[in-house]
Amino acid sequence: MQDAADLHELRLMSARVGRDIRLVQGAGGNSSIKHGDMLWVKASGTWLADAEHKDIFVPVLLKQAQAALARGDERIPLADHGQTALRASIETSLHALLPHPVVLHVHSVNTIAWAVRTDAPEEFARRLDGLAWRHLDYYRPGLPLARAVGAVIAQDTIDVLILGNHGLVVGAPSCGAAEALVHEVEERLALVPRAAPAADxxxxxxxxxxxxxxxxxxxxxxxxxxxxxxxxxxxxxxxxxxxxxxxxxxxxxxxxxxxxxxxxxxxxxxxxxxxxxxxxxxxxxxxxxxxxxxxxxxxxxxxxxxxxxxxxxxxxxxxxxxxxxxxxxxxxxxxxxxxxxx
Incomplete structure (x- = not known):
């Protein structure tokens, strides 16, 4: 089945990204893939690094996720695909809103190092030129962030979101394209780290x-x-x-x-x-x-x-x-x- 093959690709891509501490740390970050009205999204509290060997993705109906967002409910019910104690990611509304088949959210260190700065907008404009991108101020993860993103994508097609004091979200037609786009943004925003004195x-x-x-x-x-x-x-x-x-x-x-x-x-x-x-x-x-x-x-x-x-x-x-x-x-x-x- 193509659905199973695509979910397998999501697992492989998520594990690769999750094992790179420059992109994801611990249980941070999340990824998803859409099939018709079904959204497979990382479960809350799980690690992308475990995606290849553990069942960290849960199914959600897109219509239910969008309805939950509309009524201000952060607990999005899972689709009837077996029993699990896991919950959908706190960013599920964000994944459901974006129209791309694959959505990847990372806490990449180069992006964060820019996203915590008030003097970054001009650099974003220069470094991200040619990409369909937007920079958002900080919003609490979950519903506040999803609502802010919804207002932005209602006005334009966006593939790259720089989240103030938070990280990076990309949308793409495939897992490979999403991973490549994350790496491209990181390269464009790359900063050279300072060397520090040795510890005692x-x-x-x-x-x-x-x-x-x-x-x-x-x-x-x-x-x-x-x-x-x-x-x-x-x-x-x-x-x-x-x-x-x-x-x-x-x-x-x-x-x-x-x-x-x-x-x-x-x-x-x-x-x-x-x-x-x-x-x-x-x-x-x-x-x-x-x-x-x-x-x-x-x-x-x-x-x-x-x-x-x-x-x-x-x-x-x-x-x-x-x-x-x-x-x-x-x-x-x-x-x-x-x-x-x-």
Missing amino acids: EKALHELCRGTDYRLPTDPLCHAIATDRFSRAVATSGSLYPDHVVFLGPGLPMLGQGEDLLAMGARASANGLPPPVAVLVPDKGAVIRTDASPGAEAMLSCLALVTARLPLSAEVAYLTAENEQALLNWDAERYRQQLTARR
Whole structure:
């Protein structure tokens, strides 16, 4: 059956994209393919990297997805294709709205490094010339973003969407074309990362002794703390939704003469959980021993993004209201739970 062959291609393409941390981190990103009135879309909380070996796609009727959007319902029912406890991606409305047979949404680091800047529009116009593209301001994922996209595509045919403080969405006639378009946009928006001073791993191990913290698996994460500009950006606010969901708002920095136990006690006194990750100036980063794989991936993403922000960049952060909307959203709590069990 052609439907099965196309879904197989979606699995292969999604796995390739999902294994590239420069394009997708953890449970971020999603993909879909349409067959008539049926939409196969990535399930919430699953990893694109697992697409080749796990059943991460669920079926949704396009008409039901569009009806849910019209009535403001974020829980889109699955089509009757067997029993599953999975939910459709929180971006299903977006996938249903776009007319392309294949839609691919990624959190590509070059795109994000531009999408968090207020001084980017002129560069977008120059670098994306010749593509059918649009740049949107930040909207909360799910219904607010889908509605904003709906207003844009009602006016014109768009193949490339740059989402402010979020990422990249492309639509194409096939899986191969969607993957190629993502890579083309990334090449056009490519930024050279700064080299960062080396971490002081010995000092970090000593700081972690007797605490619930450890060094991150990815050594690149230390660059957020050893590079002064990356550290300033990371501690000044939240850049994109998945950072807030998996690491919490902003990123705390260990004070001069402070230790991790004292920082944890201070958080507890304020009614907060211990920080998921902490920056130690000029030394490196540490992360909680119980951090989920998704949190680890987000710390790597932050290192990749901040290293690509030039010193002259005018950075726009999510507002406190944006952060609270994400933290209090049931759909994101569900995604966190699934990612923790991966």
